Amino acid sequence: MKKRGTIFLILITIFLLSGCNNQVQKYTFTQEELGEFESLPKYKIWIGEGYLKLEKKNNAPHLISLDLLRIAFPEYLSDIPEDGVPRYVKAEILTKVPQAQVTVTENIVEIGINKREETENYNYVNLNWEDPLGYIFLVNKAFPLNKNYEDQSLKEIKSPHLQPMYNNMRLSEEALLNLEKMADAFYKDNKLPLILVSTYRDYNHQDRLFTNRIASNRANYGLNYEDAYKKASEIIAIPGTSEHQSGLAIDFSNSSLMQKGRTLVSDFSNEKEGKWLLNRGKDFGFILRYPKDKTDITEIVFEPWHYRYVGYPHSQIIFENNWTLEEYLEYLEVESKYLHEDYDLFYLDSQKIFGDEIYYFDGIKIENDNKGGWILTKFKK
Numbered sequence: 001m002k003k004r005g006t007i008f009l010i011l012i013t014i015f016l017l018s019g020c021n022n023q024v025q026k027y028t029f030t031q032e033e034l035g036e037f038e039s040l041p042k043y044k045i046w047i048g049e050g051y052l053k054l055e056k057k058n059n060a061p062h063l064i065s066l067d068l069l070r071i072a073f074p075e076y077l078s079d080i081p082e083d084g085v086p087r088y089v090k091a092e093i094l095t096k097v098p099q100a101q102v103t104v105t106e107n108i109v110e111i112g113i114n115k116r117e118e119t120e121n122y123n124y125v126n127l128n129w130e131d132p133l134g135y136i137f138l139v140n141k142a143f144p145l146n147k148n149y150e151d152q153s154l155k156e157i158k159s160p161h162l163q164p165m166y167n168n169m170r171l172s173e174e175a176l177l178n179l180e181k182m183a184d185a186f187y188k189d190n191k192l193p194l195i196l197v198s199t200y201r202d203y204n205h206q207d208r209l210f211t212n213r214i215a216s217n218r219a220n221y222g223l224n225y226e227d228a229y230k231k232a233s234e235i236i237a238i239p240g241t242s243e244h245q246s247g248l249a250i251d252f253s254n255s256s257l258m259q260k261g262r263t264l265v266s267d268f269s270n271e272k273e274g275k276w277l278l279n280r281g282k283d284f285g286f287i288l289r290y291p292k293d294k295t296d297i298t299e300i301v302f303e304p305w306h307y308r309y310v311g312y313p314h315s316q317i318i319f320e321n322n323w324t325l326e327e328y329l330e331y332l333e334v335e336s337k338y339l340h341e342d343y344d345l346f347y348l349d350s351q352k353i354f355g356d357e358i359y360y361f362d363g364i365k366i367e368n369d370n371k372g373g374w375i376l377t378k379f380k381k
């Protein structure tokens with residue numbers, strides 16, 4: 001009897017210990033802990049998995065945005081109500097987060113479940129940065145690129161399985177690396193190179209194309225400037241609104257269409273290249289940017305030849321949900337997150353997290369959307 005009792009006790013202990021190890025204790029904020037605040041602090045932010053440090057820049061009380069907590073401690077915080085509640089908590093509340101080590105001083109709040117060493121590598125971005133950063137920024141009529149915007153990593157396209165139509169065609173470095181991989185895969189399947197009609201175009205090039213079209217519309221149709229401009233804008237992107245200025249867009253064609261003088265036509269969707277790119281582009285970070293059934297959203301006609309590099313996992317998500325880039329970014333902004341088995345995405349509005357600078361540790365990628373939002377991608381191991 002005594003022996004059986006001992007075994008029972010050992011089993012209970014093992015059960016409890018293993019339970020403690022596997023189970024994350026969660027903390028839910030009460031309504032009282034979530035409050036409205038008038039004076040808002042400005043912060044310098046360090047963020048990593050299970051780690052958040054904020055250095056205050058003014059005299060306001062320490063207030064932490066729930067969006068930041070959600071990114072750093074998804075495991076430890078229960079779902080925070082999204083609607084009708086303020087988005088900030090007082091720093092002192094963080095001491096209630098289980099397993100957290102919290103330090104609150106006059107200027108610094110540090111909350112760590114996973115300890116960070118000062119020597120660890122982190123990357124840095126200024127959230128007041130206005131130029132596009134990363135690969136998912138929007139370029140359209142509503143959100144044009146600055147006249148002077150130029151990707152700093154542009155590289156000339158030279159690859160055995162890529163056939164540029166002109167000399168010195170260039171693309172943003174990461175887009176090019178993935179385009180080369182895609183061309184290799186296409187070659188493996190079809191024993192053909194991918195033909196590139198247009199890649200990076202600078203603002204001035206786009207401006208010339210547009211101005212020439214206005215002139216020819218006036219000459220050919222006898223239109224006044226306004227009507228000629230309007231007609232030109234239906235065919236050619238207004239300078240600053242072309243994705244080609246981003247260095248991330250590509251127009252493809254193939255030899256049979258080009259022989260017929262029909263380089264960029266909707267029939268490309270029925271060609272070997274058009275079909276292959278539609279299904280496989282996502283594997284290399286590319287999306288069909290102007291689909292047939294989404295012209296009301298993109299405000300661009302169906303362009304089966306135009307692909308845009310957005311990178312992984314964005315290309316995968318956009319493909320699976322049958323979204324345009326506009327719809328994807330809208331989703332992230334409204335929902336503020338997209339959770340997946342392999343990665344989590346979070347949307348940050350720099351106005352709402354009071355951050356000027358953000359330092360982020362390995363495993364996090366940060367990009368902006370060219371309309372005031374920042375997207376953090378956290379890759380899971």
Ligand SMILES: [Zn+2]
Nearest residue numbers: 249250251306
């Ligand atoms: Zn194009």
